[in-house]
Amino acid sequence: MEKRMANRVSIITIIINLVLSVLKFLVGFFGHSQALISDAIHSASDVVSTVAVMFGINLSDKKSDTSHPYGHERIECIFSIILAMMLFITGVGIGITAIKNIVSGAEIAIPSKIALIAATVSIAVKEWMYHYTKRAAKKINSSSMLADAWHHRSDALSSVGSLIGVGGALLGFTICEPIASIVICIFIGKASVDIFMDAVNRLIDRSCTDEEIERIRECVMEIDGVKNIDKLMTRRFGSKIYVDLEISEDADMTLAEAHSIAELVHDNIEEKIPEVKHCMIHVNPITEE
Numbered sequence: 001m002e003k004r005m006a007n008r009v010s011i012i013t014i015i016i017n018l019v020l021s022v023l024k025f026l027v028g029f030f031g032h033s034q035a036l037i038s039d040a041i042h043s044a045s046d047v048v049s050t051v052a053v054m055f056g057i058n059l060s061d062k063k064s065d066t067s068h069p070y071g072h073e074r075i076e077c078i079f080s081i082i083l084a085m086m087l088f089i090t091g092v093g094i095g096i097t098a099i100k101n102i103v104s105g106a107e108i109a110i111p112s113k114i115a116l117i118a119a120t121v122s123i124a125v126k127e128w129m130y131h132y133t134k135r136a137a138k139k140i141n142s143s144s145m146l147a148d149a150w151h152h153r154s155d156a157l158s159s160v161g162s163l164i165g166v167g168g169a170l171l172g173f174t175i176c177e178p179i180a181s182i183v184i185c186i187f188i189g190k191a192s193v194d195i196f197m198d199a200v201n202r203l204i205d206r207s208c209t210d211e212e213i214e215r216i217r218e219c220v221m222e223i224d225g226v227k228n229i230d231k232l233m234t235r236r237f238g239s240k241i242y243v244d245l246e247i248s249e250d251a252d253m254t255l256a257e258a259h260s261i262a263e264l265v266h267d268n269i270e271e272k273i274p275e276v277k278h279c280m281i282h283v284n285p286i287t288e289e
Contacts (some may be wrong), residue, residue, distance in 0.1 A: 006145060009136045010054045013129055013152070017046045020125060021193055024118055031115040035117070036162050039259060046151050049083050053148045056080075060238060071277070073238025076144045080199035083147040084192045087154060091188030094158065098181035113170065119163040125154035128168045141239045154191065157184040205235040212273075215218045216243060225249055225261040227286050239278035243269060251285035258283050 008184060010144050021043035025153050030035030056079030061071045130152040137145035161181045168176025207213070220229055231246035247265065262281045 005136055005140055006057045006142060007054060009133055010050050010148075011132060012141070013148075014047055014050050016125065016129060017043050017050070020122060021047070024122060027118040031112040034167070036115050036118060043126075043155055046148075046155055049086060049148055049151045052083060053078055053144045055143075056144045057142060061274070070242075071240070072235060073240050073277075074203055076142065076238050077199045078170075079200045080143040080147050080202075081196060083144060083151065084196035084199065084275055087147065087151055087195065088189060088192035090151075090154060091185045091192060094161070094181050094188070095185030098178035098185065101178040102175065115166045116163065116170065117158050119166055122159040123156050123163060126152050126159060130156060143195070143239060147199075150191045150195060154188045157187055160184065173264055179233060202236045202238055205237070208234040208236065208241055212241070215273060216245075218275075219272050220245065220247060220265050223261060223264045223268060225253075225257075226265060230284055237277065239275070241273070241275045243276055243279040245279065246282045246287040247285055248284045 021040045024036050024040035024043060028040055045162050056076045059073075060073050060076040062068075063069045130149050133145060133149035133152055136142075137149055158181075161184050164176045165178075165181075179213075208216075213232065216232065216234065217229060220226055226247050226249065228248040229245070230248055231244075233243050234246040245265070247262070249261055253261075266279045266281055270276050
């Protein structure tokens with residue numbers, strides 16, 4: 001289900017990006033807009049990142065084997081880090097080019113009005129792609145797909161720079177484009193750092209959030225027979241959660257009864273919190289005293 005959704009979203013965005021990049025390149029070439037040609041190259045680079053997302057998700061979805069008994073979910077984190085670095089480099093490239101244009105005082109050719117229309121269409125389409133991909137990423141809890149969504153947002157922001165640059169050039173203010181590009185560079189840099197840190201945290205077994213831990217506690221205490229939670233440890237393993245739990249049960253229970261309660265706790269957690277891939281439960285005896 002998750003793999004199918006990820007592939008469907010990726011294929012749709014790849015097709016749209018290809019069409020958009022060709023359209024922007026042609027309009028930029030015939031409309032004398034260097035900004036739009038650069039924007040077209042940026043859109044084409046998004047195709048590469050989306051293919052990488054598909055590759056990462058399909059690899060991480062592989063079943064456990066003797067060499068990888070815990071599965072392959074962390075592969076997706078590695079791809080997220082690569083995509084975050086690509087996004088950061090894109091942002092830095094936009095910023096450096098903008099600064100060079102300001103310092104050198106390079107003249108920008110005045111584009112035609114059709115470039116203005118193309119930039120506007122690009123912003124609308126890329127912003128839709130951002131929200132479309134982000135919703136899917138949240139639904140399947142995919143960090144690499146979320147990174148790809150931000151690639152679409154960075155492209156939308158790049159198109160905003162193109163729009164401002166083209167509009168400013170038509171009005172005689174050619175400095176508008178590089179200034180807008182520097183602001184865009186800052187936004188892209190912030191997004192890439194956030195994606196990078198999220199992927200790193202998933203790689204180093206960081207614990208779940210307080211809200212997630214509280215949800216797990218509620219699932220445990222819903223089961224009759226559980227007297228107390230003695231110990232609760234969680235860790236992120238790629239997009240999945242592993243839970244190590246110690247609970248107290250009445251010491252007078254039989255082994256079969258204690259096991260039955262532990263099994264109910266296990267099933268309740270994994271049913272109500274789909275991100276939990278594995279839950280290990282240890283039972284401690286407790287007396288009335």
